[in-house]
Amino acid sequence: MLTSDHDTGEATVHGQVAPGFEGVRDAFEQVVRDQPLPTGQQLAVHHDGERVVDLWAGPGVEADTVTGVFSISKGAAYIVVALLVQDGVLDLDRTVASYWPEYGQAGKEGTTLRQLLAHQAGAIGVEEHLTIEELADEAVIAARLAPHAPYWTPGTGFGYHGLTISALLCEVVRRATGRSLQDWWEQRVRRPRGIGFYLGLPEELDSLYLDVAPAVPGPDDEVPPQPGKLEAIAFSRSHMPDLSVFPNFPLTRALGQGSAGGVASARGAAAAYAAVIGVLDGSPALLDPDTTEEFTRIHSEGTDLVGQAESRFALGFQVLDNRYAALGPDAFGHGGAAGAMAFAAPSDRLAYAYIRSRFALGDSADKENTLMIDAMLSAVRGGR
Known part of the structure; x- marks a missing residue:
C-alpha cells in the first residue's frame, strides 16, 4: 500500500492506496477540494480479498470515525433477511401475516415478504406522521403500521418505504426467530468479521460518532413536499423537515433503526459488502450465488409512487448500473x-463505500461517486 497524506489546499487527505489505484486517490482528492463547506469524507474499496483504497479527509475525521449513513443502513437489513432466506428460516412467498398475524388486516392480508422487500407493500407511514422518537424505535413503528391501511393495493405498484421497511422486516424476523434483526446483524455479520458498521452503536463507542451536518440551503434546492403527499408521509416531514437530524438523535443510533439509523465508517460499509460476495480477507462469501441472484434481480421498475420518479429495486437492494453507467x-x-x-x-x-458527514447539494454526490467509481473501475479493468 502507498501512504497518501496529501494537502489538497482545502483539507489533508490521509490514508493509503494499493499500487495501481493512484487514480482513485486523485479522484478522491478532487472531491475533497470541491467541497463548498467543511465535510468529513471517507472512501474504502476492497478488491479480490484486499483493501486497496483506504482514504479520509475533513475536520474531526479519522479512519474509524463513524457517522450516520441513512439508507445505507437498509443494506445491512437486507443482508440479514437474505441470510435467513438462504438458511430456510424465511420464505419470500409466504405472507407477512403468516409470521406476524397482527399485520394481516386493513387490506394487507395477502402481502408477501417478497412484495415487502420490493417496496410494493404500501406501508410507507401513517397519516398523522411519526415523530422522531417513534421513528427511532422499530417496535413502535411496527405497532403503528400493523392496523394501518396501505397507501396502495400491495403488489399493484411500488414506492420507497424510506423510514419503515426495516421496522416491518425486523418484526417478521423477530416473530420468526425470537431475535431482532439488529441482533442477527451483530452476531452473524458485524462481530465475526470486525466490521465497523453498527445497527445500534454501543455507548462506549459513541466518541467515534461524527454529527451529520445539513447542506446549505440554496435557490436550486428542491422544495420539500407538503404534508399529505405520499413523500411527506413516508418521510414524516411534519415532524422531521430536516432529515440530517435523525442519526444525530442519540436514541436513533443507540437502537440502530435499520431503515436510516445505522452508523458506519467507509471501512465498515465496504467490508460488509466485501463479506457478502467473498472478497473480505479470504473469508467465504456470506451469500451463495443463488441467494445473491434472487436478491439482486429487479423486482420493481417504473414510476415510484412515493417519489414520483423513475426507479427500480431488487429485493430491497438498489441495482446501480443505471445510476453509474460504468458498473455492470x-x-x-x-x-x-x-x-x-x-x-x-x-x-x-x-466492494465500495463512500461516506460523507454533510448533506450534498443537488446531484453533486452522484457526480462525486461517478468520478471515484470510474477511477476504481479503470484501475481494476486496466489489468493492474
Whole structure:
C-alpha cells in the first residue's frame, strides 16, 4: 500500500492506496477540494480479498470515525433477511401475516415478504406522521403500521418505504426467530468479521460518532413536499423537515433503526459488502450465488409512487448500473441521504463505500461517486 497524506489546499487527505489505484486517490482528492463547506469524507474499496483504497479527509475525521449513513443502513437489513432466506428460516412467498398475524388486516392480508422487500407493500407511514422518537424505535413503528391501511393495493405498484421497511422486516424476523434483526446483524455479520458498521452503536463507542451536518440551503434546492403527499408521509416531514437530524438523535443510533439509523465508517460499509460476495480477507462469501441472484434481480421498475420518479429495486437492494453507467448489471447496494454510497460489484470482485458527514447539494454526490467509481473501475479493468 502507498501512504497518501496529501494537502489538497482545502483539507489533508490521509490514508493509503494499493499500487495501481493512484487514480482513485486523485479522484478522491478532487472531491475533497470541491467541497463548498467543511465535510468529513471517507472512501474504502476492497478488491479480490484486499483493501486497496483506504482514504479520509475533513475536520474531526479519522479512519474509524463513524457517522450516520441513512439508507445505507437498509443494506445491512437486507443482508440479514437474505441470510435467513438462504438458511430456510424465511420464505419470500409466504405472507407477512403468516409470521406476524397482527399485520394481516386493513387490506394487507395477502402481502408477501417478497412484495415487502420490493417496496410494493404500501406501508410507507401513517397519516398523522411519526415523530422522531417513534421513528427511532422499530417496535413502535411496527405497532403503528400493523392496523394501518396501505397507501396502495400491495403488489399493484411500488414506492420507497424510506423510514419503515426495516421496522416491518425486523418484526417478521423477530416473530420468526425470537431475535431482532439488529441482533442477527451483530452476531452473524458485524462481530465475526470486525466490521465497523453498527445497527445500534454501543455507548462506549459513541466518541467515534461524527454529527451529520445539513447542506446549505440554496435557490436550486428542491422544495420539500407538503404534508399529505405520499413523500411527506413516508418521510414524516411534519415532524422531521430536516432529515440530517435523525442519526444525530442519540436514541436513533443507540437502537440502530435499520431503515436510516445505522452508523458506519467507509471501512465498515465496504467490508460488509466485501463479506457478502467473498472478497473480505479470504473469508467465504456470506451469500451463495443463488441467494445473491434472487436478491439482486429487479423486482420493481417504473414510476415510484412515493417519489414520483423513475426507479427500480431488487429485493430491497438498489441495482446501480443505471445510476453509474460504468458498473455492470450485477452491482447492488444502497445509497444514503447525505450522498454516501455502498455496494458490491461481484463481476469485478469489488466492494465500495463512500461516506460523507454533510448533506450534498443537488446531484453533486452522484457526480462525486461517478468520478471515484470510474477511477476504481479503470484501475481494476486496466489489468493492474
